[in-house]
Amino acid sequence: METVHVPLEGREYDIHIGPGLLPRAGEFIAPLLHTPKVAVLTDETVGALHLETLRAGLAASGIEMTALALPEGESTKGWDQFSRAVEWLIEQKVERRGMVVALGGGVIGDLAGFAAAVLRRGVRFVQIPTSLLAQVDSSVGGKTGINSKQGKNLIGAFHQPSLVLADIDVLGTLKPRDFLAGYGEVVKYGLLGDAKFFDWLEQNGPALASGDQAARIRAVRRSVEMKAEIVVRDETEQGDRALLNLGHTFCHALEAATGYGDRLLHGEGVAIGCALAFELSQRMGLCSQEDPSRIRAHLDAMGMKKDLRAIPGELPDADGLMALMAQDKKVLDGKLRFILARGIGDAFVTSDVDPALVRQLLSEALAA
Template identity: 70%
Template sequence: MTATAPATVRVDLPGRAYDIHIGTGILARTGQWLKPLMGRRRVAILTDETVAAAHLDALEAGLAVEGIDSISLALPPGEATKSWEGLSRATEWLIENRVERGDLVIAFGGGVIGDLAGFAAAIALRGIRFVQIPTTLLAQVDSSVGGKTGINTAQGKNLAGAFHQPVMVLADIGLLETLPAREFLSGYGEVVKYGLLGDAAFFEWLEAQGPALRDGDRAARLEAVRRSCEMKAEIVMRDETEQGDRALLNLGHTFCHALEAATGYSDRLRHGEGVAIGCALAFDLSARLGLCPQEDPSRLRAHLSAMGMRSDLSHIPGTLPPAEALLGLMGQDKKVRDGRLRFVLARGIGQAFVTADVPAEAVLQVLRDSNHATSA
């Protein structure tokens, strides 16, 4: 894998600032990046079995060349691992292996491992520093940045967790080349979200470059990850704990989390697929309420279709609950305030805002229409 000069995005939080390094060939040089952060040269790697089989040897070699010892725990892949049981196993493993507060925990995997390992690092010994090495597009552009960690509970997604910022993020674009096409496109749902919420020019760039990015163009992939991380960093620096602007990052997620719950957090719907569908529904709702032009939802769906992605409830395999039940699932979302559900809507592409002033009947009608849309 040929190395290229990385791009760097700074997350400049007071007292907790860190860099996101983005490029190819980064994994082989992990030890070089981490050595300045270390006391004793020992790290604990939390990963999943799929990532371990594909990339753990390369990561361990990249550490060993700088004299850094490592221990690792590979958990089962999939959303089910992001649970109390998975958290207990990871946390107790860190303690059993005498990981110290001054050591580094490495979260090496996709969003599930990043969230779980970050939460385990936050609570073990009341806080151990950790590094994110995201291996999926979704994790590189979204979940590895900003310090949100957590697990799912019986009541819903990400309802237990902590804000625990990493000390560094290493995003190796080359790792994306081993992803199955569906996994890559799932992550692309989060990339599109950034253009929709705050950068119309970026969305326009994605319309032009999306197919090349999908088909393996490294320069396009690096730019997409860089700009996505830059936008997220800007928002996190304004609002680390989601009291205001950070809620914009939830564009599409109120719908998405309900759909994930309705499909049992199963392979029927990946998170990024749900985000893409949720963004389309949010623009449908915005247009129905007269907030954005009627052409915007159509433009978004045209791009998703061109990328080979799902954009409606009718594209999800199997039967979904009725609209009323989906609305009920939305009511369990973390974004409920004073009993009122908040939505991220838009006045146009790149112009998202947060509101609780949304009539339930409008939401229900959007859900019904999407469930009866012609399947792609």
């Protein structure tokens, strides 16, 4: 087992990464509890696969568990299922010193974390991420929330978990498409701040995807380390933390355009968005022509979506996508912030981007 510590003063927590953590969950959670009871939020698919393993792991340490399984999918991350979850937690008599456990991917982690943030003005919660995307990104850093009809993650709160358990074994139950979608976030970390990590991914990505446990642990650990370092510097995204949104300005517009559905998974949108961000950087003379080509070549070698034509169905035109981008949380004083790059591993945040250049890039990408 590997452990990454997040040293936020007064809200410190550990992220444990390794195999066999779900059956041992009680060992890690018991020291955090005032009473030996937790309320678990999960989804129906993850619950069918892992809920009884978690129940047994908690029972081994004398912890009682109640659970609610919500429908699977991004559409769960809205007011209806959020209200259902909060009302259920109140029915379970979760007190202010109680504990909520999020067992699932990014949707459940975000929703359960937000429910914990608002329940009785804030109760503690534990993240047990079951997807690669959640293990390397959404379970760490305290961003919680739900989607609005107006856009993604526009309703939420910063609420740090008390513990994160990233069990590498559960990744073996993911469908290949879901695993690769999570890999889009892994690639993002190399692109934004660690060129050597991207080099390593080029060499080891195929083994990682095919089930190499040591490679998976190393990829999750490095991703989490990078995110934790940035979160400690900038917890509420006033500066550096925006770097974690590399690829997301394009991604969130594409997700809105495809209805947050199965046409485009979040990590697939991140991968396409990273490729577009580097293409925009190259057109602005910030990075070499080889960088966007190298990124697309790696995504291609991994069997991942890398451009707009890989998204099934019709998309809005360039102006339509620009309008969706304008609704993004990263808009400040009416200006959209982009995360661009001077090269692989050297990203930065800027609002100094000509909208006409973005429109031209999108027009050409849509026509390709």
